Amino acid sequence: MAFIVQKFGGSSVANAERIRRVAGIIADTYVDDNDVVVVLSAQGDTTDDLIEKAKEINPNPSKREMDMLLSTGEQMSVALMAMALEKMGLPVVSLTGWQIGLSTNSEYGSARIKKIAGDRIRTELDRRRIVLVAGFQGINKYDDITTLGRGGSDTTAVAIAAAMHADLCQIYTDVEGVFTSDPRKVPNARKLDEITYDEMLELASLGAQVLHNRSVEMAKRYGVNLEVLSSFERKPGTKVKEVTKKVEQTKISGIAKDTNVARIAVMGLKDVPGIAFKVFQVMAKKKINVDIILQSIGRGDTQDISFTVPQSDTETARAALLEAQEAIGFSDLSVDESVAKVSIVGAGMMTSSGIAALMFEALYDAKVNIQMISTSEIKVSVLVDEKDADRAVTAIHSKFFD
Numbered sequence: 311m312a313f314i315v316q317k318f319g320g321s322s323v324a325n326a327e328r329i330r331r332v333a334g335i336i337a338d339t340y341v342d343d344n345d346v347v348v349v350l351s352a353q354g355d356t357t358d359d360l361i362e363k364a365k366e367i368n369p370n371p372s373k374r375e376m377d378m379l380l381s382t383g384e385q386m387s388v389a390l391m392a393m394a395l396e397k398m399g400l401p402v403v404s405l406t407g408w409q410i411g412l413s414t415n416s417e418y419g420s421a422r423i424k425k426i427a428g429d430r431i432r433t434e435l436d437r438r439r440i441v442l443v444a445g446f447q448g449i450n451k452y453d454d455i456t457t458l459g460r461g462g463s464d465t466t467a468v469a470i471a472a473a474m475h476a477d478l479c480q481i482y483t484d485v486e487g488v489f490t491s492d493p494r495k496v497p498n499a500r501k502l503d504e505i506t507y508d509e510m511l512e513l514a515s516l517g518a519q520v521l522h523n524r525s526v527e528m529a530k531r532y533g534v535n536l537e538v539l540s541s542f543e544r545k546p547g548t549k550v551k552e553v554t555k556k557v558e559q560t561k562i563s564g565i566a567k568d569t570n571v572a573r574i575a576v577m578g579l580k581d582v583p584g585i586a587f588k589v590f591q592v593m594a595k596k597k598i599n600v601d602i603i604l605q606s607i608g609r610g611d612t613q614d615i616s617f618t619v620p621q622s623d624t625e626t627a628r629a630a631l632l633e634a635q636e637a638i639g640f641s642d643l644s645v646d647e648s649v650a651k652v653s654i655v656g657a658g659m660m661t662s663s664g665i666a667a668l669m670f671e672a673l674y675d676a677k678v679n680i681q682m683i684s685t686s687e688i689k690v691s692v693l694v695d696e697k698d699a700d701r702a703v704t705a706i707h708s709k710f711f712d
C-alpha cells in the first residue's frame with residue numbers, strides 16, 4: 311500500500327472517451343490498495359477558450375475576475391471524472407483548491423502556494439475514497455480564488471505530494487515522458503529514463519513545457535519522487551530525481567526552445583560606473599526577470615546594454631525604462647520580439663569541455679546567427695532569430711544525439 315498522487319493534463323481528459331480511459335488508470339491504482347489523490351487540469355483547450363471568452367467581453371479584465379473564470383475549467387474536469395468513477399462503482403469525491411485548504415499569496419494569475427491544510431484530503435482518504443482535486447487553483451488571504459500560472463496543475467500535484475508525504479507523484483501527459491527535445495518538433499528526440507531535478511528545472515525554465523518549472527523547484531526542495539508518463543500508453547516514463555545513474559554517455563540531457571522572449575537594447579549610455587545598476591534596478595522594481603545580458607561599446611564614448619525579458623513583460627519594461635530615461639541617461643531604446651532562446655542543458659557540462667563549441671558548430675553548420683550567449687554550470691543558451699529557432703534545435707539535436 312502506497313500513497314500516490316496522479317496528475318492528468320488537459321489533453322488526457324479532453325473528452326468523454328479519454329476521461330473513461332484515465333478513470334481506468336485511477337481505478338487500477340486504487341484497487342491495488344493505494345491511497346490515491348488525483349489532480350486534474352481543464353479539458354483540452356478549455357483554459358485558452360475561457361481567455362478568449364473574457365476578451366470578447368473586456369480586453370482588459372481585472373486579474374481577480376480572470377482567475378475566477380479560469381479556475382472553472384479544472385472544476386469541470388474533477389466533477390466529470392468523479393462521475394466516471396462513480397459509474398464504475400468506486401467511492402470518490404471531487405474537491406476545489408479552497409476545499410483542500412490550498413492557500414496562496416495574492417498574485418492573481420501567477421500565485422505561489424503557501425500552504426496546504428491536508429486534513430480534508432486525509433479524512434477522505436481514511437474513508438477509502440479516491441480524492442480528485444482541481445489543479446491550478448488556490449485561495450488567498452481575502453478568500454478569493456487565485457491561479458498558479460499556465461501549466462500550474464503540475465505544481466498543485468507536487469505540492470500535495472510534498473505536503474502529505476506521498477510516496478510517489480506521477481504526472482501523466484500526452485507524451486511518454488521527458489525527451490531530449492520536444493518530441494512533437496524533433497522526430498528523433500529520445501525519451502530519457504531519468505533526469506536530475508536540476509536539469510529538469512533548467513529545461514522547464516528554458517521552455518520545455520512538459521513540467522511547470524515551479525513543480526520541479528518544489529519537487530527538488532521536498533525530495534518528491536516524481537515521474538512523467540503517458541496517459542495513452544502504459545509504459546514506464548521518466549523519473550525525475552536528485553541523482554541519476556548515467557547509463558549512457560550523452561554529453562547533454564536535452565535542448566529547449568523558448569519563444570516567449572524579447573530583446574531590449576538600451577543604447578547611448580554613458581560609459582561610467584553605475585549605469586548597469588540603474589538600468590537593472592528599474593527592471594527589478596517591476597519584478598521583471600532579466601536573463602541574457604550583453605554589454606557592448608556604442609558610438610563615440612558610449613555603451614549599449616542589451617538583455618532579454620519574458621515577452622509578457624515587454625510593455626512594462628519599455629514603459630519603465632522610458633520613464634527613467636533621464637535618470638539613467640540613454641539616447642535610444644529598441645525592442646525586438648522576433649527572437650527565441652535555444653538552450654542545451656546537462657549536468658555533464660561541469661566535467662566535460664567543448665560542449666558549448668559543439669553547440670556553436672551545429673549552429674554554424676545550419677547557418678544560424680547567434681545574437682547573444684549566456685552560460686551557467688549546466689546550460690548554454692543562445693538568442694537567435696525566431697524563424698531560425700526550430701532549425702537550430704534540430705541541428706543541435708543531431709550534433710549531440712545522432
Ligand code: ADP
Nearest residue numbers: 319320321483484488489491492494518519520
Ligand atoms: P499537459 O496538458 O499534460 O500538462 P503539456 O502540453 O503542458 O501537457 O506538456 C506536454 C507537452 O510538452 C508535450 O506534448 C510536448 O509537445 C511538450 N514538450 C516540450 N518539450 C518537451 C520535452 N523535452 N519532453 C517532452 N515533452 C516536451
Ligand code: ASP
Nearest residue numbers: 351357446460461462463
Ligand atoms: N489549465 C491550466 C492551463 O491550461 C493549468 C494546467 O493545465 O496545468 O494552463
Ligand code: MG
Nearest residue numbers: 319461519520
Ligand atoms: Mg502542462
